[in-house]
Amino acid sequence: MPIADRVAVRLRVNGEEMAVMVAPYKTLLEVLREDLGLTGTKHGCELGECSTCGVLVDGRPYLSCLAMPLDLEGREITTVEGMAHGSDPDPLQVAFAELGAAQCGYCTPAMLLTARALLDRDPHPTRDAIKEALSGVLCRCTGYLKIFEAVELAASRGRRHG
């Protein structure tokens, strides 16, 4: 589309204000990856079917492939790049790494963020609650078990130290 038709979008991503000029029909997924360089957010279908593109909006799981950035001005968007505190990884990231819960690593960002939202709401979830919370995010590598175990390990270690 002509550059003149681009619109200014201001987003708050991982605690930082960001502004870009983009075509108004670009999805949040595309703006994050292509305009903001946050390629940690992945895509598997771009139709809202696999949740690979999951981010958090105000702490809740959100499909970035179906979200329009203009609707999200003023909201708090969290991507996988925003999970660590400085160079201190989130306990979920540590547990996923230690237990081999990230095989190819492609669904991992969405899986981690979805699990983060769960633990923020329910710090000691049951296995069934974990299954339920993660059931929208498809993983083809792990069979999900190491992921469940990693969420439980992170939960047992509590919230981040810092």
Add this chain to the structure above:
Amino acid sequence: MADELAIVGKSLTKPDAFAKVSGQTRFADDLALPRMLFGRILRSPHPHARIVGVDTSRARALPGVLAVLTGDDLPIKFGILPVSQDEEALAREKVRYVGDPVAAVAATDEWIADEALDLIEVEFTQLPPIMSIEQAIAADAEPIHGASNVHKAVALEFGDTDEAMRAAQHVREDVVFFEGNTHLPMEQHAALAQYGADGKLTLWTSSQTPHYVHRALGKVLELPMSRIRVIATPNGGGFGGKSDIFSHELVAARLAIVTGRPVKITLTREEVFYAHRGRHPVLMRVKTGLTRDGRITAMQFRSFLDGGGYGSYGVASTYYTGALQATTYAIPRYRFEALRVFTNKPPCGPKRGHGTPQPRFALETHFDKVAEELGLDPVELRLRNLPRPDSRTVNWLRITSCGLEACINKVVEGSGFLERRRSMPRGRGLGFAVSSYLSGAGTAIYWNDMPHSEVQLKLDRNGGVALLCGAIDIGQGSDHILAAIVAEVLGVALEDIQLTTADTDLTPIDLGSYSSRVTFMAGNAAKAAAEKVRAQLFEAVARALPCDVDDLVARDRRIVRRNRPEEGVSFTQAVQLVEAGGGVVTATGSYTPPKLAGPYKGSGVGPSPAYSFSAAVVEVDCDVSTGEVRVPEVWIAHDIGRAINPVLVEGQVEGSVYMALGEALMEEQTFRLGLHKFPSLLEYKSPTALEAPVMHTYLVETIDREGPFGAKEAGQGPLLPVIPAVANAVYNALGVRIDEIPITPDKVLKAMADRSKRVGPASTPAFEFPPLIKAEIPEEWKGK
């Protein structure tokens, strides 16, 4: 103590884990270059049609479009196997499935590229589509390639099976069908090409086989391979689906050459379904002769493969449907006939287990029925026909270590199979099955005498170890395996190893992440390289201390005397001693599998330097009103040789079980009027977290004499027994035989309602196979 393993055998965090959990891993579509263009491919809307003409003038005129390609721009045919060079990057005369690439564009953004595709006018003359094996071999069938739809026909016999059948005390025959399904990696395929001002082409691609992509680019683009660099990016899942050469890789490269700008093509999810190369639909007939006490005397096996529109790995897939019967059971006489046909569907190829899950389903359900007829329990039947360690099968496959019996015992004891299966409530059932798989194909895809895997090590004077290898991590953990082996041999820490992988300019060859070969082959190459460079270190340290070379060990970042560990030098000092003496401290290692092919045509598919073995018990919970089958619990044992990293092996086993359950119960790639019924993640059903069963994983270690530290494969074998174990469990639960994968609710209900208590094919098509090649059999089987 000094010889205890420090790294191998430990569940350490893999080197690429933190990059993956922080979103820093750069997958192919994460890459972007200045001035990059977006490529898109126009695909056939028809399953079978002649291309009459392509008019690209309106697309070319669209502002923002920098190039449009048609088949004539890339006329040289290619294919992964030298015997099947039948693909074109963009179809020239004919399209052979819905989704076959026809034209391509490069534009300044994806929307313009999409719009340009709509402006390309292709005139087709439709041909009758061939959508089944029966249609393909019908006398009046329209040929998809050449004069006939027979792609490959095989007929082999090892000993006189007819005679053995006549002498058998019990004979049973079954016909079963396994529907096709696809890999469904979460990452869509993507490739980024750059053509430098110096005339050098670089392609970053989500590929399991960068070496073969490199070769195909050289052929199709007619460039010297030294002017092409292929870098495989970490694969966001492969499962075999990224081990072929794909149109978009060649097209991106040509578009970059034509425009002088970087071009990226990322497939949409729908296109990934068309790229396919997944599980072949296979119709099978198995006939076994046995003694009254359940010892196999002969087997005759027939398979009919629905190959889709092109050859791909199909010739290998065809042989694989017959090769591993005799590594799972001791079979004294064996006949194998197979036919692969072309159909107007996306090409089939290798998916996890390549060509062997289908016959495994056939054999394991067949032997469940045989056991019942003979009044034996299914476990006892297997135990009476175990393959032996250090033996040769009747079709000449050499077995080294074999832990199948131990695997069987683990799952049978763990699940309480023998006691519990007799007392399950209606709707609940237990099923059992066994399998074997290769640790790497023993022959290369193109004939040559060179190593299959090579590793180069360069030691840094500050204590770092650079490891270069052509292998690509597709999530299976190959980076860890290579680093762990080298760190173990050199006595350094895992984090001291710096990996550079899968870059054809920099890394020595590894044939690719397919056929469960990387741990075994690249692992052996890494071990050889590390041992060579360690010998250099030991020699220098022995001179400096002084002491005898044989007295030294490498551990804890030191090289010390075995029984006087206080006498020694740091690893870094040792490197400096060598560097001072002779410059760059480097070594290479390589692995060439032993020549194991038997004395017959077709013996190249099946040989492997070692075989893994697995056994599974699956519990099912069937809803008798809806026909739905759920799997609450699985027991799986796998003979891994040695687990170099147990947590990673468990991950491979659990992932295999998961993928098997998807195939067993819901995944299928089927067509209506030539169209794929479910080319989307929503409609193509795959298991979610809610369907994940409780899994009990048992790793059996047999320490294979040729594997690196005794290791064998884990990525594919554990999938194999699970699918038939589900089918056998459904029989235990409901008394019905679903002789057709997937076992969907409609089939279960139908079988329950039908007097036969069965759903499955009744017969195999009439087809005249070529005359049997009667192969010599190994000495140990003569007279048996």
